[in-house]
Amino acid sequence: MRKGILEFCILHIISRGEVYASDMLEELTSARIMVVEGTLYPLLTRLKNAGLLDYKWVESTSGPPRKYYLLTETGQASLKGMNETWQELSDSVNSIVSKTDKHKAAINGLTTVESAVPAVDNDPDAPSPEN
Template sequence: MKIENTQVQMRKGILEYCVLKIISRGEVYASDMLEELTSAKIMVVEGTLYPLLTRLRKAGLVDYKWIESKSGPPRKYYTITEVGTEFLKGLDSTWKQLVTSTKKISAQRTS
């Protein structure tokens, strides 16, 4: 078993949460999201982000609008919807529980 495979699966598991967290801060362009996710070592494959954004939009969690660019074609900027904000609150709660649980497990002594 390769550790890299497990690490990839762990990152995939929190990707949706991280994307919603980024979008919740305000309008954001997909390439800016990609840059932040890559620098945080959450995602390194560009082809993963766009299908996820499409799924989030179809689920009503995010929306987008086209904004004219001074340096090229219009850009699609994403925002979180009210439904997405409520969904993210649930994910925030789950994340806090997971962090607490993993810290508790990590702190356990083996006998």
């Protein structure tokens, strides 16, 4: 996966509110972003060490306390910048894709027109269609 995309997705998930790591994994998986715990936990640690997120422990009725992650102010600012970069990249890619789609449509349109127009005989000695 392109560097930074997973971090971007994780920060977005956490930006909605405190979230448990297994819930992040579930959401990423449901979005067809395959991540395993061995990738997620070190990434969460790096994001925390960078000051982008924090966590708090919450007692659980069904076992040990759970660690819930939340964005810091620095994390919110970083996510805002990432959103702007993502939008610029998305706009650029969409522009290229759109031009390609228009080009293909124009070529397909020409092919359709060519097949609908009868062939023209350029032989000057050929009888004219009015005869």
